[in-house]
Amino acid sequence: DSGVTQTPKHLITATGQRVTLRCSPRSGxxxxxxxxxxxxxxxxFLIHYYNGEERAKGNILERFSAQQFPDLHSELNLSSLELGxxxxxxxxxxxxxxxxxxxxxxxxxxxx
Amino acid sequence: QQQVKxxxxxxxxxxxxxxxxxxxxxxxxxxxxxxxxxxxGKGPALLIAIRPDVSEKKEGRxxxxxxxxxxxxxxxxxxxxxxxxxxxxxxxxxxxxxxxQFYFGTGTSLTVIP
Numbered sequence: 001d002s003g004v005t006q007t008p009k010h011l012i013t014a015t016g017q018r019v020t021l022r023c024s025p026r027s028g029x030x031x032x033x034x035x036x037x038x039x040x041x042x043x044x045f046l047i048h049y050y051n052g053e054e055r056a057k058g059n060i061l062e063r064f065s066a067q068q069f070p071d072l073h074s075e076l077n078l079s080s081l082e083l084g085x086x087x088x089x090x091x092x093x094x095x096x097x098x099x100x101x102x103x104x105x106x107x108x109x110x111x112x
Numbered sequence: 113q114q115q116v117k118x119x120x121x122x123x124x125x126x127x128x129x130x131x132x133x134x135x136x137x138x139x140x141x142x143x144x145x146x147x148x149x150x151x152x153g154k155g156p157a158l159l160i161a162i163r164p165d166v167s168e169k170k171e172g173r174x175x176x177x178x179x180x181x182x183x184x185x186x187x188x189x190x191x192x193x194x195x196x197x198x199x200x201x202x203x204x205x206x207x208x209x210x211x212x213q214f215y216f217g218t219g220t221s222l223t224v225i226p
């Protein structure tokens with residue numbers, strides 16, 4: 001158990017809908033990272049937040065947004081969902097902005 | 113463009129054998145190279161990591177070999193066990209004060225046969 005929690009574990013929704021994925025980092029960790037894992041794309045970095053501020057952006061679609069709150073939990077918002085957004089979404093946390101990352105168990109999103 | 117190229121895609125090894133997974137990168141700014149192990153239904157877990165100032169790092173049965181001039185690094189699993197059967201990902205990152213972005217390889221599915 002990495003100490004990173006993610007909710008929900010599974011999410012099934014329809015195309016065009018909007019969902020919110022939640023991540024609580026390990027106690028004391030200031031950084032949160034979001035990743036998308038699909039069968040054909042592997043693990044893709046989406047975005048990194050450090051102590052509430054966006055620090056790095058990867059292959060994140062404009063339909064997706066994220067934020068980190070004062071209590072350091074983070075939310076990933078996915079809107080106008082498409083079939084291709086079906087994937088596992090992981091968050092990871094680390095102590096600082098340049099330390100080893102610890103991954104949560106993931107949220108499996110299925111868009112029908 | 114794949115920043116980190118990983119091979120092979122899948123690997124079958126006999127129990128007690130050596131498993132070797134290779135990765136190559138292009139960006140010379142990368143300065144942190146971790147390996148992650150992922151079991152079905154779980155998130156990736158950090159296995160071992162190396163920085164480019166050393167050529168080898170060993171932790172138990174797991175060894176990273178790093179070749180800076182060739183821009184390649186590899187994971188060696190000695191005395192492979194059935195419990196090592198998992199997907200392994202290499203990754204590369206450039207730590208910056210402004211934040212870091214991790215690039216992952218496409219993964220290697222390892223099966224260790226008893």
